[in-house]
Amino acid sequence: MRFEILTCEDAEGTLTLPTFDAKPFSIVVPAGGYVVGEADGTIAITITRTCLPDCSNAGVVVVNTADYTATSSDDYTLFQSEPVYFTPAETDATVSLSIVDDVYVEPDESLVVYIAIQVNGEIYHDSFTYITITDND
Known part of the structure; x- marks a missing residue:
């Protein structure tokens, strides 16, 4: 498997992303x-994971969270490089994120969950999703 680095420049600077011959x-x-x-708590x-040709090998992804309008420790528990392991043939894994039930009236808040593939100690961004926390106060 061969990895290459793709560099892109924008107004805020340089962003370096890996590219793969075969992920x-x-x-x-x-x-x-x-x-x-x-109030759900978690x-x-x-x-x-989707594998080509199949998922016969184990795999590791790393999960990180980032504040958007929600704030870690005030609204949820921060994930920093939380590893998630897939056994051979396993295609689904679940991680639980703790949500803080505060007493403040506030608008709904969001955070970002980043998921990256870890290969040979290197981490490559793969996907992200958002979580919206609805207020109950």
């Missing part, structure tokens, strides 16, 4: 994101 697998998460009530995030 070991791809990640699929719901495009429309997730919605969770503040949300289960399902990560599905």
Whole structure:
């Protein structure tokens, strides 16, 4: 498997992304994101991997969260490089994110969940989704 680096420049600087001759697998998460009530306490995030030709090998993805309008520690528990392991032939994995039920009246808030493939110690961005936390106060 050969990896190359693709560099793009925009107004904010240089962004470097890896490109693959053949990715070991791809990640699929719901495009429309997730919605969770503040009082729910947790949300289960399902990560599905798609493999070509098959998923006969184990795999690792790394999950990170980032604030959007929601704030880590005030609204949810931050994920920083949280590994998720797929056993051979496994195509679905679930991670749980803790949601904070505060007492403040506030608008719905969102965060971003980034999911990356880890190969030979290197991490390659693959997918992301949003979580919207609906207020209950």
